[in-house]
Amino acid sequence: MTETREPRSHDAVDRVRRRVLAAAATFAGAALAPGVRLISPAPAEAATGPVTDKVRWGILIDTNRCDDCDVCVEACKTENGWHGHGRPRTDPQWIRKVTLHDRQTGATHDLPLMCVHCQYPPCEDVCPTGASFRRADGIVLVDKHTCIGCRYCMMACPYKARSFVHEDVTDQKSYMPRGKGTVESCTMCVHRVDSGRIPACVEACGGTDGKGAMVFGDLNDPESDISREAGRHMVTRIRADLGLDPGVLYRGI
Amino acid sequence: MREIPFSPLPGRSAEYYTLLGWFALMVAGGLGGAWYMEHHGHWVTGMSNEIVWGTPHVFAVFLIVAASGALNVASIASVFGRVHYKPLSPLSALVSLALLAGGLAVLVLDLGRPDRLIVAMTTYNFKSIFAWNIYLYTGFFVVVGIYIWMMMEWRMNKYKSPVGVFAFLWRLTLTTGTGSIFGFLVARQAYDAAIMAPMFIILSFTYGIAIFYLVVVSTYTWSERPLGDFVIRRMRNMLRIFVAAGLYFVIVFNLTNLYATEHHGVVRFILLDGGVYTTLFWVVQVFLGGIVPLVILFQPGLGHNRQAIGLAAALVLVGGVCQMYVTIIGGQAYPLVLFPGMDVSSSFFDGVVASYTPSLPELLLGLGGIGLALLIVTLAVKLLPFLPDSLADADMDRRFHPDEHAAHFDEDDEEEEPQPATKAA
Numbered sequence: 219m220t221e222t223r224e225p226r227s228h229d230a231v232d233r234v235r236r237r238v239l240a241a242a243a244t245f246a247g248a249a250l251a252p253g254v255r256l257i258s259p260a261p262a263e264a265a266t267g268p269v270t271d272k273v274r275w276g277i278l279i280d281t282n283r284c285d286d287c288d289v290c291v292e293a294c295k296t297e298n299g300w301h302g303h304g305r306p307r308t309d310p311q312w313i314r315k316v317t318l319h320d321r322q323t324g325a326t327h328d329l330p331l332m333c334v335h336c337q338y339p340p341c342e343d344v345c346p347t348g349a350s351f352r353r354a355d356g357i358v359l360v361d362k363h364t365c366i367g368c369r370y371c372m373m374a375c376p377y378k379a380r381s382f383v384h385e386d387v388t389d390q391k392s393y394m395p396r397g398k399g400t401v402e403s404c405t406m407c408v409h410r411v412d413s414g415r416i417p418a419c420v421e422a423c424g425g426t427d428g429k430g431a432m433v434f435g436d437l438n439d440p441e442s443d444i445s446r447e448a449g450r451h452m453v454t455r456i457r458a459d460l461g462l463d464p465g466v467l468y469r470g471i
Numbered sequence: 472m473r474e475i476p477f478s479p480l481p482g483r484s485a486e487y488y489t490l491l492g493w494f495a496l497m498v499a500g501g502l503g504g505a506w507y508m509e510h511h512g513h514w515v516t517g518m519s520n521e522i523v524w525g526t527p528h529v530f531a532v533f534l535i536v537a538a539s540g541a542l543n544v545a546s547i548a549s550v551f552g553r554v555h556y557k558p559l560s561p562l563s564a565l566v567s568l569a570l571l572a573g574g575l576a577v578l579v580l581d582l583g584r585p586d587r588l589i590v591a592m593t594t595y596n597f598k599s600i601f602a603w604n605i606y607l608y609t610g611f612f613v614v615v616g617i618y619i620w621m622m623m624e625w626r627m628n629k630y631k632s633p634v635g636v637f638a639f640l641w642r643l644t645l646t647t648g649t650g651s652i653f654g655f656l657v658a659r660q661a662y663d664a665a666i667m668a669p670m671f672i673i674l675s676f677t678y679g680i681a682i683f684y685l686v687v688v689s690t691y692t693w694s695e696r697p698l699g700d701f702v703i704r705r706m707r708n709m710l711r712i713f714v715a716a717g718l719y720f721v722i723v724f725n726l727t728n729l730y731a732t733e734h735h736g737v738v739r740f741i742l743l744d745g746g747v748y749t750t751l752f753w754v755v756q757v758f759l760g761g762i763v764p765l766v767i768l769f770q771p772g773l774g775h776n777r778q779a780i781g782l783a784a785a786l787v788l789v790g791g792v793c794q795m796y797v798t799i800i801g802g803q804a805y806p807l808v809l810f811p812g813m814d815v816s817s818s819f820f821d822g823v824v825a826s827y828t829p830s831l832p833e834l835l836l837g838l839g840g841i842g843l844a845l846l847i848v849t850l851a852v853k854l855l856p857f858l859p860d861s862l863a864d865a866d867m868d869r870r871f872h873p874d875e876h877a878a879h880f881d882e883d884d885e886e887e888e889p890q891p892a893t894k895a896a
Contacts, residue, residue, distance in 0.1 A: 307519035307826075311819045319814040331809075331817070340658060346601035347594040366591050367583015369523040370601055376658030378807050378821065381520050382583060385512035398512050399583030456809060460657060471810070 271354040274337075274465060275406060276437040277420060278444050278453065281329045281470035283431035288315050290330045290432065293422030297407060299391040300381075310381035312404045313419060318471065327471055330419065330432075332404035333358055333379040334456065334464035341371035341380065350401075356437075356465045357406045365400040372401060376457045379403050406465075437465065475558050475859040475866050477623075480694050482853035494846035501839010504832035505580035513583065516833050521825030522803050527581035529795045530837030533678065534574030534844060535608070535649055536671055537791070539642040540679020541567035542615065543709070545622075546642070549635025555705060555867060558859040559687065560635075564619045565857050566686055566848055567642075567679070568612060573844030575608055577836055600651045607645040614641045623856070646672045653798070660737035661802030666727065670720040677713040678791045680706060681784040686848060688781055691862060699864030700775070707780050711768035714787055718761045721794075733811070740805045740824070741797065748801035751793045760790010800827055 294313045295301055302309035313332035320326070335358045341350040342358065349365040352358045360371075372380045380403040387396045393409040396402055407417035415421075416434045423432040435444035453467040480487070508516055518525040544563035548556035556563075579585050592609075595602045618638045621631035650671030656662040684706045691698035725742065728734040741752055764783035766773075773779040804825045809815060815822035852858055859866075 303514075305514055306818065307521065307820070308514040310520070314817050314819040314821075316809075316815055316817040316819075316821055318810055319816075321812060321814060331821075342596075343598050344601065344655070345596055346599045346605065347590055348596035364587075364590050364594055365584065366587045368591075368601065369583070370599070370652075372520070372523040373656055373803070374658055376807060377809065378520075378819065382513065382523060384514035384519075397584075399509070401583070457658075 269354050269412075271356075272438060274356040274437040275335070275411060276356065276435065276444055276465035276467060277406070277417070278433045278447050278467045278469060279329060280431045280433075281327045281468055283429045284328050284330065285429060286315065286317075286328050287427070287429060289422040289425070289427045290419035291315060293418040294332075294404070297391075297410075297418035298394045298405070299389050300396065300402070301389075303385060305384075308382075308384035310383060310402060312381065312402070329468060329471065331377065331379070331456075332419075332466065333375075333406075334377055334462075334466035335404075335406060337463035337465070339462065340374040340376065340460075344370045344374040346370065353408075355411075357408050357411070358403075359405055359408060360401055360403065362395050362397050362400050362402075365397075367399040367401065369401060376460055376462070475861055477558075477561070477856035477859055479856050480690075480853045480858065486693065487849075487853070491846065491849055494842045494849060497842025498839050498846055500835040501577070501580070501837075501842060504835030504839065505585075507832045508581070508836070509585065516830045517828045518833070519825065519827070521820055522800060522827040524799055524803065525581075525827065526796075526800075526829040526833035527577050527836045528799050529792060530840050531574045531577040531581070532649065532652075532799065533792050533795045534570050534577065534840050536646060536675045536795075537678035537682055538567045538570035538574060538675075539611075539646045539649075539672075540675035540677065541570055541683050542638065542642050543676055543679050544683060544706075545618070546635060546639040549618075549632050550639045555701070558862065558867070559702070561619055561622050561857045562687070562852075563683060564615050564622070564638075565851050566683055566844075568615050568619075569844040569847035569851070570679075570682065571608065571611055572847055573840035573842075576843050577840035580836060600648055600655055604645075604648045604652070607641070607648050611641060611645055614638045642675075643672060646675045653802070658807060659802060659805075660734055660808060661741070661798070661805055664724065664727065666720065666724050670717075670724060673713060673716045673720050674791065674794070677710070677717045677787060680709045680713060681787040681791070684710060684784045685781060685788075687862075688777055690852065690858065694858070696858065697861045697863035697866075699862060699867060701864045701868040702862045703777055703780065704775075707768055707774060710780075710784060710787065711765060711774075714761060714764050714768070718757070718765075721757070721761075733808075736808070737802075737805045741801055745801060745804070745824075748797050748804065752797045752801075755793040756790045756797060759786050760793060761787075764790075803827075 291311075291313050298312060300310050300312055313330055316329055316331045318327040318329070335356055336352075337356065339350070339352055339358050342348075342352050345351075346368060347364045347366055349361040349363075350358070350371050351361065367382070369382055372382060380401050382401050383396060383398050386398050390396055394405070407415075407419075410417060420432040420434040422428050424430050433444045433447050435442035437445060437448070439445055440449075447469075448467060451469050453469050454471050455464050455467060516525055542563055544556050545560035545567075547553045548560045579588055582588075591605060595605070597603070614634075615638055618631065618634045621627045621634045647668040650668035653662040654665055654667035687702070687706070688698065690696075725738055728738045741748055743749060745752075764786050767779050767783040768774050804827060806815075806820075806822050806824060809821065
């Protein structure tokens with residue numbers, strides 16, 4: 219009493235073939251579409267042109283003007299979307315205010331401290347995957363796609379400039395991706411610099427609430443404000459003994 | 472010394488499966504700890520932006536350092552021609568691979584993004600000692616794996632000496648790389664010292680032989696295979712030399728730092744007023760992990776007693792874990808010197824000693840690494856003939872005589888591998 223299956227008609231076979239072909243075409247289209255889209259539009263070009271070592275971006279901070287205000291820190295938080303979770307030991311800090319007290323003279327200084335964008339960054343040297351890197355224009359960044367979260371760069375940084383993202387991140391900015399389990403630090407507002415603007419901290423410090431203690435510019439250009447200012451007064455590089463040639467310079471310490 | 476046959480353990484007893492179960496439980500605990508840390512993020516651990524490497528790194532570095540040292544027994548046979556160690560060579564290589572696997576598992580599972588291991592394996596920055604270590608660690612598996620093959624496959628036996636020499640050089644490079652992870656950190660007062668690489672090599676011999684002693688004695692005791700004093704005293708002799716050498720390096724390391732005024736702060740922190748780190752250094756690392764084992768191992772009465780030597784080996788290991796804790800966590804707890812001569816304060820804990828308390832998931836992950844290493848050894852000795860059937864004095868000691876046995880426990884009767892007799896034409 220076994221049922222014998224009728225041979226399928228050519229039409230039925232064709233219908234099956236058409237469905238398979240359609241599904242394959244849809245799949246292939248879906249697989250290829252993102253690639254096609256990626257190569258079709260012309261790449262967006264930064265307003266300042268391609269990154270080149272003809273410029274060396276830097277910041278000069280006059281600690282004589284700096285006091286205990288924190289507009290630079292707040293501006294950085296707002297611009298880059300990092301904030302605390304009420305856990306100071308694990309919360310990120312891309313820029314912080316540091317108070318110095320000279321034991322011998324009793325003098326006190328306040329200054330902002332962030333990644334100093336070294337010419338020879340130890341974080342770049344120790345990073346096993348090359349995720350920590352220095353752009354030709356002197357900005358030191360972390361590639362969030364290749365950072366494995368080993369934290370060796372945090373061990374190597376003499377400035378304690380880097381934070382590990384200890385928990386889930388929310389309210390990310392589209393131009394400043396962040397990720398749990400990776401390391402991050404000041405980017406010198408690379409997205410602003412690439413579009414011809416100045417970093418948010420420098421802008422805020424020069425605003426009505428700030429003290430005008432920060433100057434941003436091209437250290438390679440002798441006519442830039444930062445070069446002229448650095449040429450007029452003696453500047454200090456923090457831990458200059460290490461020979462890392464930071465791009466963030468200080469005056470008054 | 473006659474040829475001793477090798478055979479796997481039957482591994483059918485309830486005790487064997489209980490042991491396996493305990494080690495599997497440790498591995499499961501480690502995986503659970505890692506999952507908890509990765510799921511929630513590292514804020515649930517004791518680690519922070521100050522103590523970026525915590526307890527998992529203590530265990531990982533300890534196991535990796537011990538791994539290269541555990542190969543020592545095989546190296547002594549193959550490289551330095553000490554024929555007595557030959558029967559123990561395959562087990563020595565196995566323990567070394569197992570310890571490395573345990574250490575690397577902990578290291579990888581503590582990454583912020585362990586899912587990106589493939590990135591670490593495919594994207595390299597060759598200026599980084601970490602990138603070099605990825606090659607050195609994976610290469611160690613290959614080199615020691617081939618070494619085991621050469622030793623266990625009689626047709627390949629003729630190649631075991633050159634491969635053994637290569638494995639020995641590889642393990643020296645590997646431990647140099649591990650020590651250099653810290654030695655190359657110019658920013659930190661507690662590290663930045665070239666002596667860290669050779670110090671780690673000596674520590675690897677110490678930890679490796681201590682673990683190996685415990686593995687050999689427990690395996691032979693539990694499996695009721697004969698184990699004579701000849702093997703015991705050789706391992707004891709090695710252990711006491713390396714414990715003393717390790718202490719010597721610790722003294723030189725601290726004396727060197729004391730000579731440079733800029734390092735006085737960090738030396739004072741570790742040796743005098745570092746709280747828990749000072750206590751761990753003096754009480755556990757130096758006294759319990761160094762001086763007490765030396766007294767036991769050099770004392771004629773205790774130095775002949777297997778349990779006492781076992782206790783000394785265990786103390787060496789506890790001291791070793793503490794040494795890694797003091798080095799890795801104590802070294803980070805001491806604040807970075809950003810502005811020499813000035814007091815520094817900030818909301819980011821500049822200028823203050825960082826606090827750290829190990830969390831349960833971290834401890835579970837670290838112990839999971841030890842569990843994995845022991846699980847691999849326990850399974851491997853059942854699956855493959857790593858263990859000589861007998862390590863009895865009659866089989867090991869060419870000059871063995873039952874009546875005179877006890878008298879020459881401390882005699883130095885090392886002998887070179889006999890040269891093969893040339894055939895008469």
